[in-house]
Amino acid sequence: MRKVVSRDGTTIAYEVAGDGPPIVLLNGAFRDHTIFDQLVPELTAHCTTYVYDRRGRGQSGDSPEYAVEREVEDLAAVIEEAGGEAVVFAGSLGANLALEAAMTGVPITKLALHEPYYRVEGFAKPPSDFMAKLNALLADGDRDEAAALWLAELMELSPQAIEAWRQGPLWPMNVANAHTLPYDTTIAGDYTVPTERLATLRIPCLVLNSDGTSEWFKAAAKATATALPNGWGMALPGSFHRIDMDILGRVLAGFATT
Template identity: 40%
Template sequence: MDKNTKSADGTSIAYETSGDGPAVILVSGAMSTGGTVAPLAVPLSKHFRVAVYDRRGRGASGEASPYAVEREVEDLAALIDALGGEAALYGTSSGGALVLRAAASGLPVRQVAVYEVPFAVYEGGAQERAEYTERLTAALDEGRRGDAVELFLRLTGMAEQMIQGARQSPMWAGMETIAPSLAHDNAVMGDGLAPRDRLTSITAPVLAVAGSASPAWMHEAARAVARTVPGGSYRSLEGQTHMVEPEVLAPVLTEFFAK
């Protein structure tokens, strides 16, 4: 990240830009930094000025206590100001929940696109989210970062054998380093349910996208966003999973953001 901006509370937010044109900010999800969405910036930068950034508490960005979701919205406000005062937003997974919050807060946002925000639209989803919150909080409070990462991976549906394999891999140390930010994403998701009052207040056009190879509830969560936002629309990407391929997603976002 070669640039920095100061959020309202003084926290330094690291970001980088590529391309020219209307500003687009890409927002990563849980267990990730700006580098995770950087591959998507490559095709988008042919049409837009694209910014990727490290959310607070990750990568090259700073952290301040106590954490509050409102601070992350202020981080986006600072980025939008640094990019000229208006931007379109794209968020993946829980990053999508963050950009929906930002749009609902009244920031100068042209359009919003989200990919598979994991709202708990399935039976028992709210209870599962509550149990995850309790166990995650305990693990992080007790310094059990590895256990926190395991909890998150189970929440995503990863098989136990794969989780244990990951724990023995070289990448595990990096995952433990970023584990405290899991609490941030959990706070962004709230109770896990699609926040109807917040979504109905969004005035910017919203595109909710899901991959056809993802679980059915992911599609229903995307449809719920599209149905609830006054200017919402839904799109399914053939053959894609939660780990969407940038070259498949980019043309859809380009078309939407160019409107």
């Protein structure tokens, strides 16, 4: 992987593929750049894709103290490598991070978001002691239970669904990156849509959700699109927190190149 040094000196690892206008792909909790392995081939005929490991994951470095501002600077560093400005596609809490970056002036030309993590009125927020429980598990070195706690209390998955995740191919990545879950919890803030701040963001913003996702993710996507002056929502075929990859690729390619 290529490397770029972020503002605080942390090394961020990234990969480049394709030809055309640049699009940076930004992942959410648990994941590293490999989560886009199926999406990148759908885009490379139309765009130059940049995928990177967020700090603390994969081949990227980290810093002793976490701050959302440092992750904003990481994204800015990758965009600088992409030529100084870029379209950004971001999912889940990566979408929250991308919005924060755009609102603080990172040169994002267009923003596509997949189910940003907010809780709107009518849907309960995660327990107030979630972060404390998460940190306690991580302090004990129990990454497996930390990952399970995240899925139970942040994603509202049943014990049966969590056990299915444990048996799935992505669980080793979940456990390997569990130490970064406090980072994403920090990004989530108070879980509410920052309506007043989003009203200042003028770039085109496409907010996506899958037709098979949870009702609270659908509501969050709708509320986010409504709060953005140049935002609009779109539902695409998929399952919980996931859009069918070939369809997502076509939509993103069209969005990035028009």
